[in-house]
Amino acid sequence: MKHLAALNKYFVKYKWRFLLGLICTTVSIIFSVFQPIMVRQIFDLLAQNIDNYRLISDTGIKGVFRSDFTKVLAFYGVTILLFALLSGFFLYLQRQSLIVMSRYIEYDLKNEIYQHYQVLDLNFFKMHRTGDLMSRITEDVSRVRMYVGPAIMYATRTVFMVVIVVYLMIDVNPLLTLYTLSPLPFLALTIYYVNHIIHRKSERIQAQLSNLTSIAQESYSGIRVIKSYVQEEASIRHFEQESESYKDSSVSLAKTDALFQPAMALMIGLSVVLTIFIGGIQVIHGNITVGNLAEFVIYVNMLMFPFFSIGMVASMIQRAAASQQRINEFLQIKPDIHNAPDATAVTLKGQIDFKNVSFTYPHTGIQAIQGFNLTVKPGEKVAVIGRTGSGKSTLAQLLIRMYDPQEGTVLMDNTDIRHIKLESLRSQISYVPQDVFLFSDTVTNNIRFGTPEANIETVKTAARQASIERDIEGFSEGFETMIGERGVTLSGGQKQRISIARGLIKNPNLLVFDDCLSAVDARTEKEIIGNLYAYLRDKTAIIITHRIFALFDFDKIIVLDDGKIVETGTHEDLLSLNGYYADLYARQQSGEEENIIE
Structure with missing residues (x-):
């Protein structure tokens, strides 16, 4: 008993x-x-x-x-x-x-x-x-x-x-x-x-x-x-x-x-x-x-x-x-990720600091990040590139506090994110994950999932910015079309673009895109990049990708390998180094890019 x-x-x-x-x-x-x-x-x-x-x-x-x-x-x-x-x-x-x-x-x-x-x-x-x-x-x-x-x-x-x-x-x-x-x-x-x-x-x-x-x-x-x-x-x-x-x-x-x-x-x-x-x-x-x-x-x-x-x-x-x-x-299981007793709600401006961060996944024992340092100023656009398992997605997980680092601290506007209320932190960050998940609901409700109060015009604007509006209008019931479980009725590219629209509709100061264009064709990718460039003009953005977006003027590009930054700089700086980034760019330009990264 x-x-x-x-x-x-x-x-x-x-x-x-x-x-x-x-x-x-x-x-x-x-x-x-x-x-x-x-x-x-x-x-x-x-x-x-x-x-x-x-x-x-x-x-x-x-x-x-x-x-x-x-x-x-x-x-x-x-x-x-x-x-x-x-x-x-x-x-x-x-x-x-x-x-x-x-x-x-x-x-x-x-x-x-x-x-x-x-x-x-x-x-x-x-x-x-x-x-x-x-x-x-x-x-x-x-x-x-x-x-x-x-x-x-x-x-x-x-x-x-x-x-x-x-x-x-x-x-x-x-x-x-x-x-x-x-x-x-x-x-x-x-x-x-x-x-x-x-x-x-x-x-x-x-x-x-x-x-x-x-x-x-x-x-x-x-x-x-x-x-x-x-x-x-x-x-x-x-x-x-x-x-x-x-x-x-x-x-x-x-x-x-x-x-x-x-x-x-x-x-x-x-x-x-x-x-x-x-x-x-x-x-x-x-x-x-x-x-x-x-x-x-x-x-x-x-x-x-x-x-x-x-x-x-x-x-x-x-x-x-x-x-x-x-x-x-x-x-009786207590979550490892929870609000600290002194956690408060803050308004984020977009300043990000990773200070000597190290992280090992508890369920596998794999060290994903070690001694990582990075500063992102408000309004900067940063690209993160690296091989599979280099720790790119882990950065996004740490940023939205799905995990806490075992060593070091992650700061938002000079405040340790562990002292920011989880709801306040996550509600002000748009995170578009690599693994897209759509609910068995209408297209409209999937796009405004995080902002249920958004009206249909706002939904359509977000869809247009994600280059998915034309596809949706071609559906049998347009924006009221029911999506099958996990988006089974849509193509991979359509699912990714709806997921991007879901992130854009929040209109936050900070956005994190985790390899969210991997399933779209080159023409659509260029269109989305063009839309994002205008949308992100005054916002902080971290874009994790396996492709080099030469047309996107990043303030900083970092190349990860084994959880460490091995190259950093602008597009021109990295090309002049003739390292990993330059080799990847050459392969991409010649159409011979190999499957050595995500």
Whole structure:
């Protein structure tokens, strides 16, 4: 239960619903237990009046006696029916309180997990698969809901029912109660043993389900690669193998669950037999009445569902504990990237300083940047060029604080970015990543993703600057055309240009373009560069690229190799060095550029 203790805050939040559910449970049970009391009185009344009826069977008051007795039985019958209706009504209110409460908790828990996902840093998502994240917010939360709803409801009803019924049974005859309840310790041992098995199997099943979800998600996302390499059959076999493993584990758990009902049916059956046998002897000796015996049999049957529900509740709790443990593992993870206590919101002007920055990716151990120093003044345009793995994209990640350097500092306007609020920092930087991601939404909503308040004219202006407006107008529904998942309906160049438009529409003082023109043709590239040159006139821009834009007048060009600056200067300065940059330019001009860089 230590894992489920994390849910106590929700019980406190919905304490009035919870208390109302407990009150309705108690009232419902009280009306239920009145029924066997009424049955006892009926049986005792019958037993007392049978002999009297025989004595007056030949007299004139026989009809009157029968009429009065019938009215009494009718009264008891109507009373029992009324108690049953009242019990059912409060049972309905109980479900409305506790089950509805569980839905509210499910809603809150899903939101809590999703919000936590949003604040976790990039390294977390590189270490965990999407399918596993999805499984924890869907399947695991659903199992937890079964604990805070049905399990709590059945458990409280079971506890109240057992306490009240056993008290009434002891009040009638303690010895008969002892015999009736004697099989229950064996039932408790059975439940304890089976619960241990269920908990272990539930943990394994949830892990297998996460793996299965991840495989399916990766297959859907990479369906074009699977088809192009004709790996449909291999993908199906892999999924079938994992699905078979999940099925075997689920069947094994179902078989374990199946032990509960036969075990409890056996114990309840023994209780009924003992009640009738021992109770019959007690009736013969005059210790209890026939009505008491009938009352006891009804009590035993009333205890049947509570004891049946013990197994069901125990199973729900064990599964919920296994799922909540998995949820807690994520909720207890603290993001490495967070606002410092003294972080403030600032207005950025575009001054950037990298001071002796070194960074190693924690999930691979690869050192991407070492001893890096760079100063960019407001309004400057800087190009970053280098081979694959030279650390170009890492600079962009550090600048928008997806990661923090292990050594050195990154300053914005002479302020350490760790002392600037994340929201303030990122909202003032337009970052166009190398790995374009478009949402399954309209073209308009994808372009204004970071600025939802932008009107359609602003969207069209950004599209025009990114040289994508003509393409969009050629779509079936223009700017309201729905883009497939991850932009699957668009070409690589169209996706990149929409991503550029998304960055331009923010109109910030600082822009970072990470190799965002790799999929466009030379003519479109020249057009976009021309548009950017005018757009960036008074803005600070860092353009990471594998091509040399000779027509773009950069204030500074830096060449990276192994995370260090090996060449720096203007276009003419670097050509005069006859180094890497000059060699790249010559290859590009001759059309013989090789794939030695990004």
